């Protein structure tokens with residue numbers, strides 16, 4: 001299994017990035033099977049890139065006590081292993097294609113049956129007072145936050161999108177299946193936005209990311225069609241330093257910027273290498289495209305297991 005994983009995965013450290021402490025249930029659900037990874041040749045590129053494999057690993061509470069085997073160490077250094085999964089028992093078909101995410105017993109209920117816009121808030125304290133779990137879309141202006149929401153819910157204009165950065169200017173709560181929220185946020189890093197369109201991020205971070213008790217995970221969107229940007233790296237590092245759970249969602253994986261430019265999978269690898277030092281345990285990551293639908297179903301499954309775990313604790 002060790003070799004199979006080496007050939008399939010980016011070399012990343014694992015994390016369990018849930019707000020609540022881990023515990024484990026044994027309520028096995030039927031897990032779906034998946035078709036092979038996308039055309040993007042990410043795994044081939046990374047086949048030989050094994051120098052992370054000896055990085056420090058850690059034992060999740062799922063692991064048996066005692067010394068870890070080499071394969072467990074490897075699995076834990078590259079995969080997001082959710083609660084309820086024994087790293088020694090992970091098989092290839094439990095790893096979501098185009099990601100480092102393992103499906104566990106909490107996965108399920110990933111279908112979106114209905115979505116309703118609830119409200120726009122311009123301050124964190126105006127957000128819905130609610131105990132339902134939520135996921136916040138964070139990322140640079142124009143990275144594709146609103147487009148990804150539309151792709152996830154399979155509706156064109158639930159969240160408004162634009163070619164021009166700065167379209168989303170408020171905190172928008174969308175209620176899915178009456179049971180959880182997706183939150184569309186204004187983008188950061190749009191220096192030319194008019195004053196009114198600019199977010200006071202320092203107030204926002206304190207008011208929302210650090211205090212929102214129902215925030216299960218931030219989805220940090222990163223444009224895979226361009227090389228790593230300092231502002232995104234700073235953002236990922238800030239979230240890491242503050243122990244705010246996040247999933248790295250790489251967007252625009254369909255987009256190639258010419259023969260000389262790096263491919264999305266190369267940009268993704270570069271990004272992850274750059275944040276690695278700041279993460280003892282690397283976050284879950286996934287490749288997406290709102291144009292082709294790449295990663296949609298997989299991301300929904302990932303959200304379902306984070307949510308179901310959160311709900312059950």
Ligand SMILES: Nc1nc2c(ncn2[C@@H]2O[C@H](COP(=O)(O)OP(=O)(O)OP(=O)(O)O)[C@@H](O)[C@H]2O)c(=O)[nH]1
Nearest residue numbers: 141142143144145146147161162166167168187290
């Ligand atoms: N090729 C490609 N284009 C995309 C993708 N996702 C979004 N776009 C395009 O990128 C532009 C910005 O998309 P938005 O969804 O409005 O981006 P945003 O992050 O919500 O932007 P702000 O609201 O300004 O923060 C639009 O022109 C989209 O059509 C993708 O996966 N692939």
Ligand SMILES: [Mg+2]
Nearest residue numbers: 145146167168
């Ligand atoms: Mg937007």
